[in-house]
Amino acid sequence: MLATFEKAALEAGQAILEVYRAGYTVALKQDMSPVTLADERAEHIILEHLARDFPDIPAIAEESVAAGKVPDINGHSFFLVDPLDGTREFIEHRDEFTVNIAYIEKGVPIAGIVYAPALGVAFTGEAGRARKLIIDDQFAVADRLTIAVRERPAHLTALASRCNSNKTTESFLSDNAVSACASIGSSLKFCLLAEGKADVYPRFARTMEWDTAAGDAVLRAAGGVTLTVDGRALAYGKIDQSEDSDFANPHFICWGGKKPALHA
Structure with a gap:
């Protein structure tokens, strides 16, 4: 599953950066939160990958939900997709925005990827193993580093x-x-x-x-x-x-x- 997440996130991140570098317009959704062409392009790419590889698993995606497209998840495992988390960072040209894809089973996030395309890093987690991925200029994984939380310090x-x-x-x-x-x-x-x-x-x-x-x-x-x-x-x-x-x-x-x- 993470292999699909990686492909989808890297392709979506490339599309986001194309918009980020070329300039864009900002619209407001019904809840007055901002949305750009990058959000919409990235979500389309991610949902295509998920539908192709996992056609029986519903996906809850931010922009689709805003448009009223909400699949039934009662009794189902499902995906959660935020194609561009940190839209305000994106609009203000701070590089901290991310692509988020997760798989949920019985209310628990079982697997996920967070990709920061402007920073060239991604993070994945599944089955008790977390990694930091170094992404090169060709949107390929150049290195994979195992990561873990640290011991809690006094301060x-x-x-x-x-x-x-x-x-x-x-x-x-x-x-x-x-x-x-x-x-x-x-x-x-x-x-x-x-x-x-x-x-x-x-x-x-x-x-x-x-x-x-x-x-x-x-x-x-x-x-x-x-x-x-x-x-x-x-x-x-x-x-x-x-x-x-x-x-x-x-x-x-x-x-x-x-x-x-x-x-x-």
Whole structure:
């Protein structure tokens, strides 16, 4: 499955970079979030690959859902696709945007890829093994490095979203012996935890499942964990939610290494 994810993500990333370098227009979806031609081209490429190789597995993809195309996933394993995570980074010409593809089984992200085309790196996770891929200028994998979360130090390094910091996040960092905090966009936060460059990523702002599933798969494969604020593993395939829309996530905290006692 990861072989298909790699092919799809690398091809989508190439299409994204073509738009990124050539210039583009930005439109707004119904929820007022931005979308570009790069999002649409990348999603089309990814869904073609998935439909060809796994025709019986439904795919939940961000732009398709925005257009009202939502396949039935009740009782099914399924894919979650964010063709361009970090659209705001893309629009502001920060290179942290990613391509995200994940496979969900019984609510758990079993396999995933996060590809940052402008940075030339990708991260994969499956079956307890996480890797960092070095991608060359020809959009081919030049090297594969096994990665894992690091031991938890006495003073934590946290990651935070550039666009969604708030007082709850600031209180969490203060209460949990966080000595340093780095801001970065998109699902790369999961991947930096997975490769042992930070210890915790608290998210006390709204996300959707396609934003998090691929990075979560990488983090779990590297030995980390993603928990809701009441200590449960973040689950996927959340539909018919009375308090929010389908596929919306609650607040969560990602940890590298063993989960310490925390204040949320």
